[in-house]
Amino acid sequence: MDDRQLTSELAAQAVEVCLCFHARKASRAITQVFDHILAPTGLRTTQISLLMVVNARSPLRVGDLADALVTDSTTVSRTIKPLIKSGFISEMPDKQDRRVKLITLTDSGRAALERALPLWQTAQSQVAKRLGSGVVQTLLPALESAAQLGPSDIV
Amino acid sequence: MDDRQLTSELAAQAVEVCLCFHARKASRAITQVFDHILAPTGLRTTQISLLMVVNARSPLRVGDLADALVTDSTTVSRTIKPLIKSGFISEMPDKQDRRVKLITLTDSGRAALERALPLWQTAQSQVAKRLGSGVVQTLLPALESAAQLGPSDIV
């Protein structure tokens, strides 16, 4: 067995168990179902999730929003742009600290979220049904653990 | 309790259990750990996963690669571009069907994959260790189920 074959076999095993690959594949598959069902809202599932978090905690800082979304703050800076343009969230400077931008859900955003919730429920139910309750009950807590991984300590 | 409050509470419950939101958050967190550890390879984890799949199945069609990655074929059309430019995979037309483009791992790509595998093992071990074996053993099969969701039947 030469190097070529050896690498092939190691790589073949790796791809079957890679936690990153599987997490991303599953994420894409679930996102597709949600996005298709939520398409009539004119919003992507990512955007609806963002509105949900802002709804629960507004007004909140860009950095805190990034933490809640387990995302880079530079990503939030950009993902909120189309939502601001659509008028669903608004931004205003913090009087106490002018570096800080406070994000708030607008009435229009709240209305959009309200309209989206029934379709969200449809998507959630459909995915849950197709996965089966057993899978869902193991998946959710495991995903929550994974989301709390935080930065790696590369030693 | 007015509509405002009602929506807030429903949305607050939804965001806690949303399978799409949790899957995406977990995917981002896991990806960050892998990408940080794999940074010395000059490749992203997504690209290494793609090389692994091509390694296991090359030569293969763009469409078949998309199926294996649970991704849109238009996404594959673009994600392979930097890998072709780097010389890690090559493309050639299928003689039997000139619509088809066959993707192959190059020697250079195989070498890059071989170099990446030890770091991949580090990332996989570190994530597995931090999640705990119990979580990993429930997570992997659940993610595999989720990745097989396929398109939704919107009724």
Place this chain on the structure above:
DNA sequence: CCATATATTATGTATATGCATGTATAATGG
């Protein structure tokens, strides 16, 4: 054999994501 339908990949446009870096503001040390 040709017209139409179907299949395969690419491109236009838009959002999603993160690193390196830049800019403005606040905090801190001397």
Place this chain on the structure above:
DNA sequence: CCATTATACATGCATATACATAATATATGG
């Protein structure tokens, strides 16, 4: 009080992702 440092957000660049649509090639029905 000022110089340095740290924090918060934005921007440049690159990859990731998908829908609508286009371009090309095959398949199929008459």
